[in-house]
Amino acid sequence: MLPAVVKLCCGISYPHIKNIAGKPSTTHRRTFSFLFLFMQTMHSQLRFPKYYKQLSFAEAKPKDIKPVPAKEDQLYVQHGQEAMRKALSVLEEKEGWKLEVAESNGDMICSKVIPGGRKVFRLEAVLDASVDELYNILFVRVEEIHQWNPSIQQIKVLKRIGLQTIVIHEVSTGTAGNVIGKRDFLSVRHTCKQRSSVYIGGAAVQLESLPPQAGFVRAEHGPTCIIIQALDEDSTKSRFTWLLNMDVKGWLPKSIVNQALPRVQLDFTRHLRRRLSLG
Structure with missing residues (x-):
């Protein structure tokens, strides 16, 4: 030309x-x-x-x-993305899953032993809420979770990196009938959306400015992941898949922990349904 x-x-x-x-x-x-x-x-x-x-x-x-993200912020984003990738790869594996719980409402929990000997748990449920509504409750308004889930004492967002990555500090009140006592967690969570699905992945991080708290055992999440998918036949309902991968630390026998963690998922889902019913 x-x-x-x-x-x-x-x-x-x-x-x-x-x-x-x-x-x-x-x-x-x-x-x-x-x-x-x-x-x-x-x-x-x-x-x-x-x-x-x-x-x-x-x-x-x-x-x-x-603004150009700080190097530390970039590391948080990469850590969250890598946690999500690892968690999704576990969920995609078809072999090795064993049924743990099958509820009358259709909720189902399966378990699998991953390399390293830790048992992870996959919950699948259908919730009466849209993908956007669940995303808003579980990620955008994460600091309000303690208001409807009595097993959580507090969740505080320490850092927001763009719209997709947050660093949070979570304090539990004791879970599964207090079998697992008070714990606190420091982790990064990263989210992304593809078509009619939302993914929330996370994993533990460390901060020198926030060491383990007195009276709590510093436990670790991850790599873990939540997948929220719209049902084809009804956009007001969503399929909820949650990979729970937790190292509770402390001196609890592994057999007791593995019995308690499915109860953690069932309790959380029950409280979440109650929150959704309130609008």
């Missing part, structure tokens, strides 16, 4: 140049100056790839200028 424009301009100017005699007039000098500047401009433009678009200061808007 640019070479054609150059040829066209040169062709238009040729008769004027040809008829120049003697000392060039002011008009002629202006013509030469214009052509010289135009050729320089065309030459500079030809140096850039076709997809290059220069944004002038007049075109730039504040929303176009986004």
Whole structure:
């Protein structure tokens, strides 16, 4: 396109140049100056790839200028993404799952032993809520969970990194009939949405500014993941899949922990349903 424009301009100017005699007039000098500047401009433009678009200061808007995330923030995002990837890979595995609980309302919990010897638990349920409603309750308004789940004493968001990643501190009051006593958790949670599904993944992190709290055992989540999917036949209902992967720490026998963790999932889902019924 640019070479054609150059040829066209040169062709238009040729008769004027040809008829120049003697000392060039002011008009002629202006013509030469214009052509010289135009050729320089065309030459500079030809140096850039076709997809290059220069944004002038007049075109730039504040929303176009986004701050560069700090290195620490980038690590949190990467940690959350990696936790989600690992958790999803566990959920995608078809082999090795064993039925633990089958409730009359259709809720089902299966377990699987992952490398390292830890048992993880997968809960599947159908909830009377849209994907957006559950996402809002479980991620956007995560600090309100203690208001409807009595097993949680407090959840505080310590850092928000964009719209998809948060670092939280969670304090439990004791779960599963207080079999697992008071615990606190420090973790990163990362979310993403694909079509009619939302994914929330997470894993434990460490902060020097927030060491284990007195009176609590610092337990660890993850890699863990929640998947919320809209049912094809009813967008007001969602399939809720939760991979619980928890190291409760302390001195509890593994057999007792593995009996208590499915109860943690059932209790959470029961409280969540009650919260949804209140609107």
